[in-house]
Amino acid sequence: MDLSNFTILYVENVRRSIDFYLPLFEREPAQISDGFALFVSESGAKFGLWAKHDVTPKIQGRAAGAMEVVLEVSNVITLQINHTKWRELGVNIIQEPIELDFGTSFTAEDPDGHRLRVFCYEKS
Known part of the structure; x- marks a missing residue:
């Protein structure tokens, strides 16, 4: 499979x-x-x-918030551009850009509470 x-x-x-x-x-x-x-x-x-x-x-039970949809971008600059755009669109950002073990990411929520993580392997 x-x-x-x-x-x-x-x-x-x-x-x-x-x-x-x-x-x-x-x-x-x-x-x-x-x-x-x-x-x-x-x-x-x-x-x-x-x-x-x-x-x-x-x-x-609950249908949202217990998992993430991960959207990969190629680099930190693209991540920052998406973060700025999403914030300007009024998207609920629940984690500002942060450097983690796997790279740099930010996390947002859609209107139903689904988590959306944008990340890249590159660290800032």
Whole structure:
């Protein structure tokens, strides 16, 4: 079995989540329906948004905040540019850029409380 390059987040409101992710990803979803949207990157990685009330089997417990979606950038300058852009867009930044064992990163939350970590292996 191969590991997939497909992440799905369960969201309260698909349209609100599309509006949140559009300026971050700088691309339109490749697919949209009432309860689902799919973004596809240049590399072919897929990122889905699924209305949590439509998920089968039904969600038990908390659907957000217990994991992270990690978005890798090539260097610290690109990381800083994204941090500034996201802050200007009003994204909730829960960890400012910081140097950690694995490199430099910052962490944000989407409207449903999903954690988004932007990182690069480079240290500042």
